[in-house]
Amino acid sequence: xxxxxxxxxxxxxxxxxxxxxxxxxxxxxxxxxxxxxxxxxxxxxxxxxxxxxxxxxxxxxxxxxxxxxxxxxxxxxxxxxxxxxxxxxxxxxxxxxxxxxxxxxxxxxxxxxxxxxxxxxxxxxxxxxxxxxxxxxxxxxxxxxxxxxxxxxxxxxxxxxxxxxxxxxxxxxxxxxxxxxxxxxxxxxxxxxxxxxxxxxxxxxxxxxxxxxxxxxxxxxxxxxxxxxxxxxxxxxxxxxxxxxxxxxxxxxxxxxxxxxxxxxxxxxxxxxxxxxxxxxxxxxxxxxxxxxxxxxxxxxxxxxxxxxxxxxxxxxxxxxxxxxxxxxxxxxxxxxxxxxxxxxxxxxxxxxxxxxxxxxxxxxxxxxxxxxxxxxxxxxxxxxxxxxxxxxxxxxxxxxxxxxxxxxxxxxxxxxxxxxxxxxxxxxxxxxxxxxxxxxxxxxxxxxxxxxxxxxxxxxxxxxxxxxxxxxxxxxxxxxxxxxxxxxxxxxxxxxxxxxxxxxxxxxxxxxxxxxxxxxxxxxxxxxxxxxxxxxxxxxxxxxxxxxxxxxxxxxxxxxxxxxxxxxxxxxxxxxxxxxxxxxxxxxxxxxxxxxxxxxxxxxxxxxxxxxxxxxxxxxxxxxxxxxxxxxxxxxxxxxxxxxxxxxxxxxxxxxxxxxxxxxxxxxxxxxxxxxxxxxxxxxxxxxxxxxxxxxxxxxxxxxxxxxxxxxxxxxxxxxxxxxxxxxxxxxxxxxxxxxxxxxxxxxxxxxxxxxxxxxxxxxxxxxxxxxxxxxxxxxxxxxxxxxxxxxxxxxxxxxxxxxxxxxxxxxxxxxxxxxxxxxxxxxxxxxxxxxxxxxxxxxxxxxxxxxxxxxxxxxxxxxxxxxxxxxxxxxxxxxxxxxxxxxxx
Numbered sequence: 001x002x003x004x005x006x007x008x009x010x011x012x013x014x015x016x017x018x019x020x021x022x023x024x025x026x027x028x029x030x031x032x033x034x035x036x037x038x039x040x041x042x043x044x045x046x047x048x049x050x051x052x053x054x055x056x057x058x059x060x061x062x063x064x065x066x067x068x069x070x071x072x073x074x075x076x077x078x079x080x081x082x083x084x085x086x087x088x089x090x091x092x093x094x095x096x097x098x099x100x101x102x103x104x105x106x107x108x109x110x111x112x113x114x115x116x117x118x119x120x121x122x123x124x125x126x127x128x129x130x131x132x133x134x135x136x137x138x139x140x141x142x143x144x145x146x147x148x149x150x151x152x153x154x155x156x157x158x159x160x161x162x163x164x165x166x167x168x169x170x171x172x173x174x175x176x177x178x179x180x181x182x183x184x185x186x187x188x189x190x191x192x193x194x195x196x197x198x199x200x201x202x203x204x205x206x207x208x209x210x211x212x213x214x215x216x217x218x219x220x221x222x223x224x225x226x227x228x229x230x231x232x233x234x235x236x237x238x239x240x241x242x243x244x245x246x247x248x249x250x251x252x253x254x255x256x257x258x259x260x261x262x263x264x265x266x267x268x269x270x271x272x273x274x275x276x277x278x279x280x281x282x283x284x285x286x287x288x289x290x291x292x293x294x295x296x297x298x299x300x301x302x303x304x305x306x307x308x309x310x311x312x313x314x315x316x317x318x319x320x321x322x323x324x325x326x327x328x329x330x331x332x333x334x335x336x337x338x339x340x341x342x343x344x345x346x347x348x349x350x351x352x353x354x355x356x357x358x359x360x361x362x363x364x365x366x367x368x369x370x371x372x373x374x375x376x377x378x379x380x381x382x383x384x385x386x387x388x389x390x391x392x393x394x395x396x397x398x399x400x401x402x403x404x405x406x407x408x409x410x411x412x413x414x415x416x417x418x419x420x421x422x423x424x425x426x427x428x429x430x431x432x433x434x435x436x437x438x439x440x441x442x443x444x445x446x447x448x449x450x451x452x453x454x455x456x457x458x459x460x461x462x463x464x465x466x467x468x469x470x471x472x473x474x475x476x477x478x479x480x481x482x483x484x485x486x487x488x489x490x491x492x493x494x495x496x497x498x499x500x501x502x503x504x505x506x507x508x509x510x511x512x513x514x515x516x517x518x519x520x521x522x523x524x525x526x527x528x529x530x531x532x533x534x535x536x537x538x539x540x541x542x543x544x545x546x547x548x549x550x551x552x553x554x555x556x557x558x559x560x561x562x563x564x565x566x567x568x569x570x571x572x573x574x575x576x577x578x579x580x581x582x583x584x585x586x587x588x589x590x591x592x593x594x595x596x597x598x599x600x601x602x603x604x605x606x607x608x609x610x611x612x613x614x615x616x617x618x619x620x621x622x623x624x625x626x627x628x629x630x631x632x633x634x635x636x637x638x639x640x641x642x643x644x645x646x647x648x649x650x651x652x653x654x655x656x657x658x659x660x661x662x663x664x665x666x667x668x669x670x671x672x673x674x675x676x677x678x679x680x681x682x683x684x685x686x687x688x689x690x691x692x693x694x695x696x697x698x699x700x701x702x703x704x705x706x707x708x709x710x711x712x713x714x715x716x717x718x719x720x721x722x723x724x725x726x727x728x729x730x731x732x733x734x735x736x737x738x739x740x741x742x743x744x745x746x747x748x749x750x751x752x753x754x755x756x757x758x759x760x761x762x763x764x765x766x767x768x769x770x771x772x773x774x775x776x777x778x779x780x781x782x783x784x785x786x787x788x789x790x791x792x793x794x795x796x797x798x799x800x801x802x803x804x805x806x807x808x809x810x811x812x813x814x815x816x817x818x819x820x821x822x823x824x825x826x827x828x829x830x831x832x833x834x835x836x837x838x839x840x841x842x843x844x845x846x847x848x849x850x851x852x853x854x855x856x857x858x859x860x861x862x863x864x865x866x867x868x869x870x871x872x873x874x875x876x877x878x879x880x881x882x883x884x885x886x887x888x889x890x891x
Contacts, residue, residue, distance in 0.1 A: 045058075055067045081094050117141070123153060128147065130144045172204045191265075199276070230266065299313050300344060318358055318359070319428075378394070378440075379394060392412030401422075502687060516764055517540065518557055520590070540649045541650045543671070665734060795842065797814070820868060825884055827882045864882055
């Protein structure tokens with residue numbers, strides 16, 4: 001079969017992988033792609049062009065980077081049934097391609113060993129399988145499902161024919177014969193067995209770590225076969241291996257244990273070209289250390305593998321210090337050289353073993369805080385006499401001193417101790433920290449990380465549209481880098497199942513504003529990508545009458561993003577210094593601020609004594625907008641600027657009162673009860689009851705369609721900006737750009753919700769155009785505080801006085817506040833204004849707020865703050881705020 005098509009796809013993926021910077025070098029069979037190693041960042045990366053299977057770094061001792069292209073580009077290897085469909089002429093085509101490409105086996109050498117089978121999936125479709133016939137006269141079989149999407153549907157990778165029992169049995173490569181005194185490796189899987197066979201080793205498959213092929217062992221009893229227990233090297237299998245080793249020893253069979261020392265299986269080593277005699281010998285010595293019955297026996301096995309003067313031995317969840325004296329050994333052995341199996345007595349006399357700890361700490365990874373650079377070293381700790389495992393974070397100082405290390409163990413465990421000396425700790429540190437160390441970068445926020453272009457949540461993440469699940473330590477492994485969030489207290493439920501049956505009810509209940517709000521929350525998941533191109537992303541304001549449903553709307557959308565029973569944060573109940581912390585917790589997620597319009601006490605004239613100053617946030621619409629700064633623990637004046645990486649949603653009853661600069665950054669949605677219908681009440685109740693477990697798949701749906709959503713958004717944005725620009729009533733640039741962003745986000749919803757029809761889409765877009773017009777009208781008018789000021793001014797100043805004198809009867813304007821002798825100007829002394837407001841029972845605006853906003857007056861443009869000659873008190877020159885009557889609608 002010709003597999004050149006997939007090789008072409010692999011080469012195309014490699015050459016489009018710009019991070020590797022690959023270029024072609026050489027000709028013919030020696031042609032390679034060379035580029036930059038993703039691990040050591042040196043120009044030492046290469047891969048063969050005619051066999052693009054594994055990326056390798058030339059720095060084998062310093063870097064040792066290797067990565068299979070099937071692991072780097074898994075999508076290319078997931079659709080064998082479509083890429084290589086079986087036909088009547090070639091019924092094994094799919095199975096053969098899977099074995100050759102995915103497993104790396106020369107299919108021609110094992111052509112007669114397998115068949116292509118089919119397995120019926122729960123949804124009634126059929127999955128192609130690779131099938132191997134077993135015992136029972138060819139009636140029993142084991143099969144592996146080929147395609148990943150079929151594995152997901154089936155809920156398992158492989159299966160036996162129903163009714164098959166493999167207890168005590170095995171599978172062996174057809175034609176394999178076992179002769180006396182030969183080595184036979186007992187492995188778990190058929191693919192492991194095939195890998196061993198292809199490299200020239202006799203092997204049989206036991207199917208599971210809980211099965212020993214006793215029938216085969218019985219058939220060959222007394223033949224001096226050397227049985228090698230080569231099961232997977234993981235905790236569950238090791239318990240069975242120890243039991244089988246003892247069982248075979250009791251039967252006087254020759255038995256060894258072979259362990260890979262990692263999560264890699266024998267077929268992994270085969271594909272990496274490392275399944276050879278040297279590797280096998282190392283695995284056998286590792287097995288000898290594993291089965292040793294005492295600490296000293298373990299030291300004996302270890303010395304045979306790697307001679308030492310002093311070593312630390314793990315045995316029964318305890319640490320022992322072993323010290324070997326070559327002088328004492330030579331004396332006890334009378335000068336004979338060390339030889340495994342014959343020098344035990346001499347080694348026993350020459351070696352002293354002392355327990356130094358009642359637990360075994362195993363180094364896992366180091367965490368590095370990206371902001372501060374501080375490191376913490378994480379260990380799993382297994383204490384003897386208990387099945388409980390501990391996880392501890394050690395400081396650098398606790399690894400430098402035996403006493404500090406012992407205290408750290410005691411603080412992280414129930415009674416863990418360390419009585420070793422500095423030399424013992426030095427050996428342990430060398431074991432833990434020499435060579436490549438797993439490094440985990442920690443982030444103080446949750447969501448999108450712009451450096452790794454990865455979405456990071458507790459327990460899971462997404463990168464380039466693909467789901468990444470956290471490992472047992474809670475971090476995401478991204479090739480050779482790892483990352484996690486340290487943010488706590490913000491649980492996010494995760495689901496891969498997306499069900500949009502809520503959408504019709506949602507559209508009816510929450511109508512146009514609800515759809516626009518959903519679009520904004522969805523766009524928030526891509527805020528950084530949008531800001532990188534547009535340099536800014538707007539805020540959303542949701543106001544509404546009581547019972548308009550804005551809280552229900554927000555809570556429902558949060559469930560779609562995996563957060564249950566949550567609406568937002570009340571910044572009025574927190575200190576000003578904590579604003580930055582609240583806004584700094586998330587990236588590419590919204591921060592919803594609620595209830596910031598309420599009155600906190602009676603105040604003068606009934607106004608709130610405390611109101612929220614929205615203008616402090618106006619700069620955080622920008623890319624890398626700074627929320628606040630904080631000091632860093634250094635000897636200089638270095639500070640850390642906290643960047644706002646999220647979006648802002650303001651939800652309250654009354655509209656935001658702020659400067660024109662802030663208002664122009666807000667898209668405002670006002671919820672009313674006008675669209676509410678009695679027949680929609682059951683729909684609303686059903687939406688409220690929907691569990692987060694059922695809705696959270698929306699987040700998965702959005703983040704796995706990142707590229708499609710962004711493409712649709714940016715294409716739509718240009719069109720909607722043109723539409724708004726052409727509307728003569730909208731002139732403010734920010735109003736145009738920011739409303740166009742939300743309109744584009746609404747259109748991009750069709751990527752996520754295919755049932756979002758064009759008619760409803762047009763209604764939402766027309767609604768947002770009207771919201772843009774309304775925002776422009778708001779900006780054309782004075783701030784409500786200024787409007788109130790002028791209304792109060794005219795109420796007091798324009799009071800008419802009835803006069804009856806020699807000139808006749810008439811009403812005359814009292815001009816109680818205007819000092820200006822120039823009829824084109826208005827001059828007001830604020831202290832006098834405040835005094836008359838109190839006397840006339842008018843609502844008072846605090847003078848500080850007036851002074852802050854009077855200069856923005858549009859009804860009467862501000863001229864300046866200066867002394868004027870008063871027409872009411874000719875001999876005085878009071879300080880006044882002066883405005884020009886032209887330029888606005890006077891009275």
